Amino acid sequence: MSECYVPGGMKLELCKVVRGCRLGVLSAFGHSGQCSIELPGCLLYTRCATVPHLTQDTLHTLTNLPAVTHVTLDSLAEHHEVLEEFKEGVRKFAGLHETALYCSLRDPSTTSPTGHITNKTVSVWGSGGRIELTVAKFMALQAAIQPDFYQSMADGETWQENTSRKRVRKAVDRTLAHLDECLILHQKMQELQQAEIFGVVEGGDILEERVRSARETAKRPVAGFVLDGFQSPAMEQDLRSQLITAVTAELPPEKPRLLQGVGRPDEVIALVEAGVDLFEGFFPFQVTERGCALNFNFTITPDSESAVLESNGELSAVKELKENGDSGPENMTQFEINLKDTRYREDFRPLVEGCDCYCCKNHTRAYIHHLLMTNELLTGVLLMLHNIAHYLGFFRALRAAVASDRLQDLKDRVLQ
Template structure:
C-alpha cells in the first residue's frame, strides 16, 4: 500500500491511497458492505457514485458464507465482483455488540455466533490469516473494544492488551499485499490514548485507526479525543476514525487531520426514511411532504434528486416499497461522496474554513 499527503490546510489533509486493487483520494468515506454487499445498492451503483473503497467485516464473513467459500471463489473481490479497494474490520466490535461474549483472555476472544449460537475463537493471528486469505487491501488488527463508560484501570488494561495483540498481528503477517492498520485505544483518558500512540507508531503498520469512539460518549468527548490523537499519528500514514459517520462529525475530524471514515448511518438512515441534504436532514415519512413536488435536495444531482419528488419518496416509504430503500440509499451515499469531494477540493485550494462555514450556515444539525 502507498499513501501520500499531497496538500494540507491547517491540520486537514488531502492525499491519495493506493492498494492492490486500485486507489482512492482522501479524506474519504467508506460505504459499509458488512457481508460483501452495501444494503440497497449494487456494486455498479457504488462505483458510479465515485466510491473506490468499501468496508466489509471479518466477523460476519467468517460466520457466513465462511472463509472456505471465499477462498474457493478466488478471494473476496472475486466473490463479490468488486474491482475497487476493500478494508475489513477485524470483527472485534461485532463480537461484543452482536455475538455473545463467552470469554476474553490474553489468547483472544471466545464467543458465540449471533446466528446459531455456535462457539468460536478469534485470536490476533487468526484475524490476520482470515484477512490475508480473503485478499483484502487493508485489514484491521484485532483489538479489545473499550466500552463507555470505563474506569481508568479497565481502559488501561484494555489498551495494553490491544498493543500486545497488535505486536502479535505484525508477527503473524505472511504477505504485504494486505496492509494492516493498528488501532489506538484508551477510552476517554488522554494519557492512555497518547501512551497507546507512542507504543504503536513505531511499529510497521501501513496506517493507524482511532477506535473506541462513537460508542456512547458525549460528542464533545469524541471531538476532544480525535483532536488530541490524530495530529500525534505518523504524518506519512493514513489516519482512520472508526465508526464515525454524521456529516458534522466527519467535518470536525477532517479538520483535526483524519483521512478515512466508515459508518452505517447513510444506509441505515436511508432505510428508515431519514435523508441527508445540503439544508439538513429530511424525515421523508413526515405528512408535510405528502403534496411536496419539489426535489429532495435542489443542490444534488444524484439519480434520486434528478428524477423524483419528496411526495413520491414519501409515498414509497409509507407504502413499504423496496424502491424506497433503493432510492433513499442512492441519495444518501451520493450526498456523502459529494461532501468528501467538496472537502478535498477545499483543502487543495486552502479554503477548508470557508467550506466549513458555508456548510454549517445551511446545514441544520440535530
C-alpha cells in the first residue's frame, strides 16, 4: 500500500490500481483528524445540512454511512448572517457530530438558471432568489460554514450543449483566477486553517481546454480536485470517459478526484474506470422524488453476506413498463421501479428481496404504493432509507469488485 500525503494533513493511501480504477482510503481529515472514507466512494447528500425526508435518528438506523457529509453553498448562503453569528460552523449548528463536511457551490440535484456569471462573480439561488458572490463573499461563507474541505469558486456553466470554444476558454481562465484568489484568502482565514481546498477542473466538452484546466490547477497547492461540468445528459458516456481519462492523466496520483453531478450506477462504474475516486450521493434522492425505489443487481459473489441485496430476478423497470404500455416518471432509469404503477397495488414483496433496510424488513411494495397514492409524508422517509441503503451497497460491491479484479462481472450484473 502506497501512502501519499496531501497538504494540511489529508492522506490518500492507494492499495491497488487496476486498469485505471483506484482502490484506497482517504484519511486524516475532519475536525478530529480521525475521519476516513474508502475509495471509490460517495458522499452523504444533504439539503441545508439535512438529509431530505430523514431526521438524524431515522438516518442512523442505516449502517455504514459515508464519513463525509455533503453540504451546498446555494442552500446555506441565505443563512450567512446566522452562521456567522453562531461562530461554530454548520457541523455543530446542524448536529452533525463526528462527520466530516464537504461544501460544493451548487446542489447537484437541481438545475440553476444560467447567464449570471461575470469575471468577478458567480451566482447561487436560494429560496429568496439570486445571491451574487464575489470571491471575498464566497470565502466569508466558507469561513462561516467551516467545512473540512470545499471546492474553490468556479465558472461551471459550460456543461450545456453547444457552448462555444471562446466561452469554454473564458470559463477555464475565470476558474483559475478564482482559485488563485481563494488560495490567498484561505491562508488568511483562521476559521479555515484546518480545512482543505479542492481546485475545480472545467473545460466543457473541449479536450484541449479540459487538459489545460487540469494541468494548470495541478500546479496550485490544492488538496484535491473537483471534476465539474460532466452532468449534461446530452454528453455521451464515451466522450465523458474520454475527457475524464485525459484529465486524470494530468493530475497527480497522490491527490483525490471528486466528480460532480453524475450518480447513475452505470456511469459511476465507467468513471471509476477513468480514475475518479469520489461521487456525490444525490442519486437516491432523485429516485425518491420520482416515487421510485432502487432495484438493480450488483451481487457478483453468491455468499450469504452479498446475497442480502440480491435482486429479486424480475425484469428491469424500463422493460416492464414498455411491455405493459405504461410510462414511468420523467428521467426514470432502468435501475429503479415505479411504485406508483398499479401493478404494485397487490404486490406484498419487499422493495428488494433480502434487503436489510428498515423499509424492506417491515413494509411491502403494496404499502409504499398506497402511501404514494395518498400522498403520505411517510413515503419519502421509507423510500429514502431504502434508496440510500441500496446505493451504499452498490459502492461496497464496487470496491469489492475492484479489489478482486472482477469489475467486468459487476458491470455485467448492473447492466443486465
